[in-house]
Amino acid sequence: MLFGIPWDTSSNLAFAVSILPILLIGLWVTIQATVLGFFIALVVGLVWAALKAAPTRVISWPAAVITEFLRDTPLLIQLFFLYYVLPEFGIILPAFMTGALALGLQYSAYTSEVYRAGIEAVPRGQHEASRALNLTGRRTFTHIVLPQAIPRIIPAMGNYLVSIMKDVPLLSVVTVLEMLNVARIIGDRTFNYLIPLTMVGGLYLIMTLIASGGVRFLDRRLPKTGIPLK
Amino acid sequence: MTEPIIKFDKVVKAFGSFVVLNKLDFEVKPGEKVTIIGPSGSGKSTVLRILMTLEPITDGVVYVDGQPLWHEKSGDGSLKPAGEPHLRKMREKMGMVFQQFNLFPHMTVRRNITEAPIQVLGIAKSEARDRANELLEMVGLTEHADKYPHQLSGGQQQRVGIARALAMRPKIMLFDEPTSALDPELVGEVLNVIRKLAEEHDLTMLLVTHEMNFARQISDRVCFFDQGRMLEEAPPEELFTNPKEQRTREFLKAVLEGN
Amino acid sequence: MDWTQYLNPLMQGALVTIELTIYSTILGAILSFAAGIGKTARNPVIKVIAATYIEIFRGTSLLVQLFWLYFALPVAGQAMGIDLRLPPVVAGVLALSLNIGAYGAEVVRGAIQAVSKDQYEAAKALNFTPRKTLWRIALPQAIPEMMPAFGNLAIQNLKDTALVSLISLSDLAFRAEQLRNFTQDSTTIYTMALFMYFGLALVLTAMMKLLERYVSRWRVGAR
Numbered sequence: 195m196l197f198g199i200p201w202d203t204s205s206n207l208a209f210a211v212s213i214l215p216i217l218l219i220g221l222w223v224t225i226q227a228t229v230l231g232f233f234i235a236l237v238v239g240l241v242w243a244a245l246k247a248a249p250t251r252v253i254s255w256p257a258a259v260i261t262e263f264l265r266d267t268p269l270l271i272q273l274f275f276l277y278y279v280l281p282e283f284g285i286i287l288p289a290f291m292t293g294a295l296a297l298g299l300q301y302s303a304y305t306s307e308v309y310r311a312g313i314e315a316v317p318r319g320q321h322e323a324s325r326a327l328n329l330t331g332r333r334t335f336t337h338i339v340l341p342q343a344i345p346r347i348i349p350a351m352g353n354y355l356v357s358i359m360k361d362v363p364l365l366s367v368v369t370v371l372e373m374l375n376v377a378r379i380i381g382d383r384t385f386n387y388l389i390p391l392t393m394v395g396g397l398y399l400i401m402t403l404i405a406s407g408g409v410r411f412l413d414r415r416l417p418k419t420g421i422p423l424k
Numbered sequence: 425m426t427e428p429i430i431k432f433d434k435v436v437k438a439f440g441s442f443v444v445l446n447k448l449d450f451e452v453k454p455g456e457k458v459t460i461i462g463p464s465g466s467g468k469s470t471v472l473r474i475l476m477t478l479e480p481i482t483d484g485v486v487y488v489d490g491q492p493l494w495h496e497k498s499g500d501g502s503l504k505p506a507g508e509p510h511l512r513k514m515r516e517k518m519g520m521v522f523q524q525f526n527l528f529p530h531m532t533v534r535r536n537i538t539e540a541p542i543q544v545l546g547i548a549k550s551e552a553r554d555r556a557n558e559l560l561e562m563v564g565l566t567e568h569a570d571k572y573p574h575q576l577s578g579g580q581q582q583r584v585g586i587a588r589a590l591a592m593r594p595k596i597m598l599f600d601e602p603t604s605a606l607d608p609e610l611v612g613e614v615l616n617v618i619r620k621l622a623e624e625h626d627l628t629m630l631l632v633t634h635e636m637n638f639a640r641q642i643s644d645r646v647c648f649f650d651q652g653r654m655l656e657e658a659p660p661e662e663l664f665t666n667p668k669e670q671r672t673r674e675f676l677k678a679v680l681e682g683n
Numbered sequence: 684m685d686w687t688q689y690l691n692p693l694m695q696g697a698l699v700t701i702e703l704t705i706y707s708t709i710l711g712a713i714l715s716f717a718a719g720i721g722k723t724a725r726n727p728v729i730k731v732i733a734a735t736y737i738e739i740f741r742g743t744s745l746l747v748q749l750f751w752l753y754f755a756l757p758v759a760g761q762a763m764g765i766d767l768r769l770p771p772v773v774a775g776v777l778a779l780s781l782n783i784g785a786y787g788a789e790v791v792r793g794a795i796q797a798v799s800k801d802q803y804e805a806a807k808a809l810n811f812t813p814r815k816t817l818w819r820i821a822l823p824q825a826i827p828e829m830m831p832a833f834g835n836l837a838i839q840n841l842k843d844t845a846l847v848s849l850i851s852l853s854d855l856a857f858r859a860e861q862l863r864n865f866t867q868d869s870t871t872i873y874t875m876a877l878f879m880y881f882g883l884a885l886v887l888t889a890m891m892k893l894l895e896r897y898v899s900r901w902r903v904g905a906r
Binding site: 520527529544572 | 805807824
Binding site: 263265266267268269270271272274275278279282359360361362363364366367374378381385386387388391392394395398399402403 | 738739741742743744745746747748750751754755756758759762838841842843844845846848849856859860863869870873874876877880881884885888
């Protein structure tokens, strides 16, 4: 029994059916962690991108080193670091929050590159044309660069959303009851790991297929030449 | 009366509803140098691509060297679509020079020439090398043998392309607009190589080109293609000075004024 | 405790991490080529097998795959009467390679399909067999295109090795966790572990750059 839901071990099928609702509770936690982690990654990544684009190297260089460091070190160690080290500085977060923060920080390094690449992919001629039309720098960015960059940025971000979802099981090591952790607990108690773990694999497959399908749909629907302005 | 080495018998080539070749009848005799001219979309390159088996036909029969190219004889003597072994055997008879050269960028000039003889024909390395050296001398690129294609000019690359095709000792050479991708000042060196080939060898040559003067000099016969058909064929002097068809006159006028 | 005292146990862990990275990167590369080439094959059976492998291992989480191989596979084996208990190192290397191989397969497939149609036509005109066209014409041109993505995957793989600590392989992550349990000096220990992973990543990146230069040597001066 987990979350007040009992399981039925009379047959494999009955077992699978009885633990499905338990796994779905875990899946809900997985989705929440994914969304929160993704949100943090989007916001923090934007900050890195802005800092890396700063005109002075005093700012851009440290930002580049930090994102490289975040990208090149394992999420698991970053997670442990936050989980054990933050409290030493008096910051005590629930495990779920720490986990989402770790996901968000690691992926902020990736999303910052997506922002940068999306903006740099706007041809130089567009900047020159804006200058020729005497648009202000700010107006050039909001009305010329962003509408052309966003259609390139969104599909890449979607792929990272899927990646974050696949990294959520790591949060089990700091006691977050996401789907894989739930499956393991069921396995520990029933000595049957095969069914819950296979079901987790299947549920993951369904989730990633849906998510990737959504990304492809967006990619097709987004106008490649930029978002039309009214 | 010699048998034709190439024969198109009511050949149809269509991409969906778009007809590229419309019941084309066309022949080339052994050793003959034939140039195909015509506006773009007239199907002239398609003739070469069908011969090189890069493009299958929709209907009709193509004969090369007396044998059907895209068909094999089945037990009762009727024709059935050819399998890969038959196509491989037929391909041996032909060599092709591409508009974009299509050299292998990761191989030196010499290896571009020796690779197929060694890998496909199973010729000994030393023999393939000797042959490559002869061919390089013929196209005037001996000193560039160890360079990579990207280190050569377009004209030099196309001369390698010609040597590479010749290394397979084909009976028929197909030239698909060999100078169209070249800067004007590089066209001459490639045409000179082709001219030498036409004069000194009894190869059958089929050439698609926009170089009218060149076509006039080397061809035994010039064919004008328009809308998937051969509208007119004649020895070059006749076709260029006194074309019978209105379309041919218009085309020649447009091309010669453009030059 | 002084930080230098952590150095020795962490170094021992790092050695295990290096070994795991080397084994799984090599095995993963082999799987990448097998599945990537398989997905471009004309034979529908091979194609379906390759596509299924890629979908399953890209579509699920590495940790799920690792736990499945380590915890679930023996149960499946029991049901069939076969002993499928894998030693942690085998389960670890297998999960890492199968996972990274699925990602690499997409890279290989993409690079092969990006070789221009002209090259295939030239090969056909010279009568190369499909097999020789793949090995002698397409792959040598495709491999340099794969290298940047392979570099990223190798780093990904290095980072992923940390997960095997969860099935009690004594890699760098495992040693760090052990030391923390022992000393409670989490800040120092995890900072050191992070920097050691970072150092390994920099070395790995440099090695992949050298490999890239080697496989692209014919392109020197081009572009």
